[in-house]
Amino acid sequence: MSRKTLSFTRSQQLFQEACQIIPGGVNSPVRAFKQVDAHPLFIKKAEGAYVWDVDGNRFVDYVGSWGPAILGHAHPEVVQAVGESLSHGFSFGAPCEQEITLTRKVQEILPSIEMLRLVSSGTEACMSALRVARGYTGREKIVKFTGCYHGHADMLLVKAGSGVATLGIPGSPGVPQGSTKDTITLAFNDSEALKALFVQQGRDIAGLIVEPIVGNGNFIRPKDGYLELMRELCTEYGTVLIFDEVMTGFRVGLKGVQGLKGIKPDMTTLGKVIGGGMPIGAYGGKAEIMNKVAPAGPVYQAGTLSGNPVAVTCGIKTLDLLQNKYAFTDLSRRTRELVLGLKERAARHGVALSVDSEGGMFGFMFCSELPTSFEAAAQANIDQFKRFFRGMLHHGVYLAPSAFEAGFVSFAHGDKEIAATLEAADHVFANLSQY
Ligand SMILES: *Cc1c(COP(=O)(O)O)cnc(C)c1O
Numbered sequence: 001m002s003r004k005t006l007s008f009t010r011s012q013q014l015f016q017e018a019c020q021i022i023p024g025g026v027n028s029p030v031r032a033f034k035q036v037d038a039h040p041l042f043i044k045k046a047e048g049a050y051v052w053d054v055d056g057n058r059f060v061d062y063v064g065s066w067g068p069a070i071l072g073h074a075h076p077e078v079v080q081a082v083g084e085s086l087s088h089g090f091s092f093g094a095p096c097e098q099e100i101t102l103t104r105k106v107q108e109i110l111p112s113i114e115m116l117r118l119v120s121s122g123t124e125a126c127m128s129a130l131r132v133a134r135g136y137t138g139r140e141k142i143v144k145f146t147g148c149y150h151g152h153a154d155m156l157l158v159k160a161g162s163g164v165a166t167l168g169i170p171g172s173p174g175v176p177q178g179s180t181k182d183t184i185t186l187a188f189n190d191s192e193a194l195k196a197l198f199v200q201q202g203r204d205i206a207g208l209i210v211e212p213i214v215g216n217g218n219f220i221r222p223k224d225g226y227l228e229l230m231r232e233l234c235t236e237y238g239t240v241l242i243f244d245e246v247m248t249g250f251r252v253g254l255k256g257v258q259g260l261k262g263i264k265p266d267m268t269t270l271g272k273v274i275g276g277g278m279p280i281g282a283y284g285g286k287a288e289i290m291n292k293v294a295p296a297g298p299v300y301q302a303g304t305l306s307g308n309p310v311a312v313t314c315g316i317k318t319l320d321l322l323q324n325k326y327a328f329t330d331l332s333r334r335t336r337e338l339v340l341g342l343k344e345r346a347a348r349h350g351v352a353l354s355v356d357s358e359g360g361m362f363g364f365m366f367c368s369e370l371p372t373s374f375e376a377a378a379q380a381n382i383d384q385f386k387r388f389f390r391g392m393l394h395h396g397v398y399l400a401p402s403a404f405e406a407g408f409v410s411f412a413h414g415d416k417e418i419a420a421t422l423e424a425a426d427h428v429f430a431n432l433s434q435y
Contacts, residue, residue, distance in 0.1 A: 005394035010054040011042045029163040030066070033401045035382075036389045040401070046073035048412035051398055059398035060417045064408040066400075067247050067272035070360055071321055072412020078276055078317045085313035091305055099307040102316050106274070106282065109254055109323065112264045116284030117293055118307045122246035122271030123151025125281035126209065128293075128301045129267050130155065133207030133240035135299035136289045141201065143208040143239075145188040147217030147374025147404075150209055150244050150269075154179035161216030161374065161404055188214055189223050189372045194233065202237030207267075209242040212257035215406035216247070217374040219356050219363020231263050240289065246271035246281070247406065250319065252359035253328050260358070276318030278311035326411045331360045334418060335409040339364060341422040349429040351384065360409045377404070384432060391428030391435035397421050 018025035026032045026040060033040045041053040049072055051061045064070065071078065085098075103116045119125050130142055130153075144150065149162035154175045171180065184205070186193050198205070212227055214220035234241035243265040249256040250273040258265055267285030274280050284290060294300045305311075339355035339362050346353035352368040365371060366381035366388070385403040392399055397420075400407055428435065 006055070006057045006396070008039065008041060008053070008055055008057070012039050014042045014054065015039045030400075030402060030405065035403065036386045036401045038390055038393070038401070041393075041398075048072040048074075049410060049414070049417045057396065059393070059396050060413070060421055061398045062407040062409065062421075063398060063400050064410055065277055066405075067251060067408055068275060068277045070251060070273050070408070070410050071276070071318060071326070072410040073277075075318075075321065075412075077321060078314060081317040082278075082310060082314050085310045088309070090310055091308050093304065096307065096309045096312070098309055098312040098316060102274075102312050102319070105316060105319050105323075106270070106284070109250070109319065110256065110258065110268060112258060112266075112286075113268055113284040114287040115290035116282050117290065117301065118312070119281040119283070119301075119303050120279045120305055120308070120311075121151065121281045122244075122269065123153060123281070124303070125246065125269040125271055125283040126150040126156060126242075126244055127153035129242050129269050129283040129285075130207050130209060131301065132283070132289060132292055132299050133242065133267065135297075136292050137206040137238065137240060139204055139206035139239075140182045141184060141205045142182060143184045143186060143197065143205055145186055145210055145214070145374075147188060147220065147377065148209075148211045148214055148244070149216035150211075150246075155183050156209075158183050159185045159374075161211075161214065163402070187373050187375060188217075188220060189226055191223070191226060191229055194226075194229060198233045198237050198239075202233065202239065205237065205239045207240040207242050208234055209244055209269075211244050211247065212261070212263075213248050213252060213358060213361070214374065215361060215363075216404065218365055218371070218377050218380075218404050219361070219406050220371060220373065220377060221356065221358075223372060227257075227261055227263050231265075234266070240267055240285075241265045242267045242269065242285075244269045248358075248361065249273060250322055251361050251408070253332075254322060273318065273322075274315050275311055276314040278308075278314040279305075280308075280311050280315050328359055331409065331411060332358070334413060335360055335362050338362065338409060338413075338418050338421065341418065342425055345422055345426045346429050348426070349432070351429050351432065352381075360411075362407045362409065364407070365403070387432045387435040388425075388428055391432065392421075392424055394435070395424035395427060397424050
């Protein structure tokens with residue numbers, strides 16, 4: 001090999017130590033590099049489009065903390081706003097004005113959200129949204145789709161995407177059968193199955209939750225008319241339609257998939273970008289439904305750190321900059337350039353790669369045709385993915401360590417970073433068998 005590769009000695013030492021005291025050495029399974037047969041890097045700092053590990057290596061980062069870092073890491077204006085907020089105390093456990101500011105901002109961007117409740121993670125947002133859907137309808141059944149991930153609540157750990165798919169497990173031990181007996185799972189993009197289900201059981205279904213572009217199964221688009229069909233069926237049968245835009249919100253475009261498609265879900269769950277890297281999740285939608293949430297209504301949901309002033313300030317500043325300073329058309333163009341460049345470099349070396357992107361979110365799969373379901377995505381060449389991942393890492397490009405995760409480009413990624421990435425890819429595709 002002509003090019004120098006990196007050393008990860010310190011990360012390896014830390015990982016060994018971590019494994020003694022933290023399960024699997026990580027605090028979230030997707031970080032473990034298990035699927036790619038490697039050890040995770042310990043990150044020391046992040047700025048703009050880059051992360052630095054404890055060995056002093058620098059990487060162009062396409063994980064972006066799994067989505068939140070859309071402005072690039074440590075954007076100076078966000079750092080300043082968060083610093084000021086910190087100096088006024090970290091948490092009050094009482095209402096603060098910033099909660100109204102953030103909520104108004106979200107409403108402005110996503111008009112389907114008439115009322116919003118802030119929580120601390122995407123998991124909480126999805127779990128709570130479904131509780132409200134059940135409380136509102138008085139029904140018990142819920143519908144989800146194979147390969148979609150909505151956090152780790154018991155009832156949702158059925159044929160889930162993300163780390164669950166990466167580990168190749170159908171569900172999880174520790175989830176009692178009772179918790180999932182009312183969860184119905186369908187294949188994504190199968191319109192006939194969806195119609196048949198509603199005809200048979202529509203009146204018993206409280207809520208349907210979906211990632212409207214599936215980012216936890218790599219990158220799977222809805223077929224034309226598929227989300228529209230969900231909207232029609234949910235309206236007809238009185239089921240609460242929940243778009244889980246934890247990943248896609250403020251990411252595929254400012255207004256998420258609902259904005260791109262012009263579809264109004266009854267409820268939306270948010271996370272990731274809404275906190276700009278701080279722990280925030282949110283769920284909201286029609287006032288009639290949200291008024292069921294305690295203390296306005298009887299459906300209980302609470303959180304000691306919910307609406308935390310520092311996190312909320314980080315979210316406000318992030319959304320503010322997205323709305324007023326940056327253009328999604330630029331981000332879309334750059335992301336397209338990246339994925340088409342990857343495809344072209346792969347083709348040059350006889351590697352079949354299919355790619356897709358929307359806004360600052362992208363997917364690439366080692367197969368010749370874009371998958372339209374998780375079942376199809378699972379057929380892609382995982383061995384090639386692993387080699388590509390390891391090769392890119394050794395050439396200073398940090399990708400998601402799983403074939404079932406989307407990637408993210410930020411506004412801090414410029415021509416220089418894209419060019420460096422494509423140059424690395426050209427080299428890695430040419431020498432894939434060596435990694
Ligand atoms: C990340 C994610 C979640 C879970 O969010 P956490 O903050 O990790 O709990 C839920 N739904 C989707 C679509 C996600 O991408």
